[in-house]
Structure formats: structure tokens, C-alpha cells
Amino acid sequence: IILSAENYALEKQLTILDAVLAEVEKEFREETAPAVESVWQSDMNSIRNDLRGLIRQRSLDSQWKPIAAEFGFGLTPSSQRDPTSIPDPIKTTNGFQLLGSVDLIEKREDGRLRIVDYKTGSFSRREYYDDKGSPRVKGGVLLQPLLYGTAVKRIFGVPVHTGSLYFATIKGRYETVPVLLTGESEEEIEAVLRHIEEAVMGGFMPAAPAENACEFRDYRPVCGP
Numbered sequence: 001i002i003l004s005a006e007n008y009a010l011e012k013q014l015t016i017l018d019a020v021l022a023e024v025e026k027e028f029r030e031e032t033a034p035a036v037e038s039v040w041q042s043d044m045n046s047i048r049n050d051l052r053g054l055i056r057q058r059s060l061d062s063q064w065k066p067i068a069a070e071f072g073f074g075l076t077p078s079s080q081r082d083p084t085s086i087p088d089p090i091k092t093t094n095g096f097q098l099l100g101s102v103d104l105i106e107k108r109e110d111g112r113l114r115i116v117d118y119k120t121g122s123f124s125r126r127e128y129y130d131d132k133g134s135p136r137v138k139g140g141v142l143l144q145p146l147l148y149g150t151a152v153k154r155i156f157g158v159p160v161h162t163g164s165l166y167f168a169t170i171k172g173r174y175e176t177v178p179v180l181l182t183g184e185s186e187e188e189i190e191a192v193l194r195h196i197e198e199a200v201m202g203g204f205m206p207a208a209p210a211e212n213a214c215e216f217r218d219y220r221p222v223c224g225p
Contacts, residue, residue: 017051090154102116113156122171147189149163
């Protein structure tokens with residue numbers, strides 16, 4: 001069998017994935033001592049299939065190259081974060097402090113950046129789109145790409161083209177929800193953060209979740225009835 005350069009690179013990535021997954025499985029097997037071997041194997045196979053599918057999907061998009069993973073800002077230094085992470089939080093124009101960890105930062109040949117936030121749940125088009133397309137904030141579900149995009153732009157001094165939610169599992173169908181970052185993005189962020197600040201300072205934070213939004217939340221009393 002003669003493989004093209006692209007296929008060879010893909011097969012190499014899959015081989016590395018299998019090796020890393022075997023190492024991680026061994027580590028957690030020792031920690032958790034699974035009681036039912038068949039359940040453990042079923043879950044491991046599910047994780048392996050999700051990750052192999054993710055690598056295959058990502059290999060189809062050759063325009064963007066990864067430059068940082070688990071990139072932290074304003075967080076305690078950790079070996080689990082990208083070595084280029086910075087310890088200080090990022091301030092917005094109005095002085096709001098942002099801190100977090102970006103799953104993936106990618107760069108295109110023209111120098112523009114893209115940030116990726118991985119999701120492991122199911123994809124529901126209704127949750128992220130309406131009849132007019134993808135809303136900007138959408139009750140908070142699209143807020144993270146806007147916040148991270150603002151921070152990364154300030155850190156790298158380079159325009160961030162898109163912040164995207166990437167559903168990284170077979171269950172999520174490897175769907176992508178792109179959030180374009182425009183000249184008005186930071187104004188939108190400032191407006192949202194100002195409303196949050198006013199709610200916190202005034203002590204008025206009514207629970208107004210979307211339909212069925214609290215069904216699987218850990219903090220049910222906070223989420224709402």
C-alpha cells in the first residue's frame with residue numbers, strides 16, 4: 001500500500017493517539033480499579049472512536065495550523081497548560097479582568113488567528129441558531145468564544161478571525177459553530193459584562209433559564225426552577 005503524504009501524516013497521528021491513550025488508560029486503571037471490565041472497555045472504545053474521528057475531521061482542514069493548546073491567562077502555572085501561557089489576567093477596555101484557558105489556538109497563513117472551544121455534548125441546532133442565523137451572544141452559549149477572542153487578540157496583538165465551538169465527539173457529529181469576531185465584538189463584550197456587574201452589585205440575579213436548560217446542571221438551585 002502506497003500512502004500519500006497527507007495519509008501518512010494522518011496515520012502517524014492516529015498511531016501517536018493510540019499510544020497516548022494506552023498510557024492514559026493504564027494510569028487511570030490503576031487509580032480507579034474498574035469493577036466491571038466490560039463497562040471499562042466499552043467506555044475506552046467510545047473515547048478512542050471519538051478521538052480518532054476528531055483527528056480525521058481536523059485533518060480535512062489544512063488552512064489552520066495549531067500554535068497553542070490549553071493556553072491559560074490569569075491562571076496558576078501548571079504543567080497541564082501550554083508553556084506559553086501567561087500568569088496575568090487580561091483587562092478589557094473598561095477594566096474588566098478576563099482569565100481562562102483556551103482549548104486550542106490556530107493560525108492561518110495570512111497571520112489571523114482562530115480559537116477553538118471543544119464541546120463533548122450533543123449538538124442541537126436550535127440551541128445555537130435561529131431563523132436569522134447564529135446570534136451573537138444567545139443567552140450566554142456563544143459568550144465564551146467572544147471573551148476568549150478578546151483576550152487572545154490583546155495577548156498576541158493579532159486579529160482573531162473566529163471563535164468556534166467545536167463538538168468533538170461522534171455524538172456531537174463534529175459540528176462547528178463559528179462566531180465571527182468583528183470590530184463590534186469588544187463593545188458587545190463590554191455591554192454584557194456591564195450588565196453582569198450591575199446585577200451582581202445590585203443583588204438582582206433572577207433565574208431565567210431557557211427551556212430544559214437546567215435538566216442536567218450540577219447547580220440546579222442556581223440555574224432555576
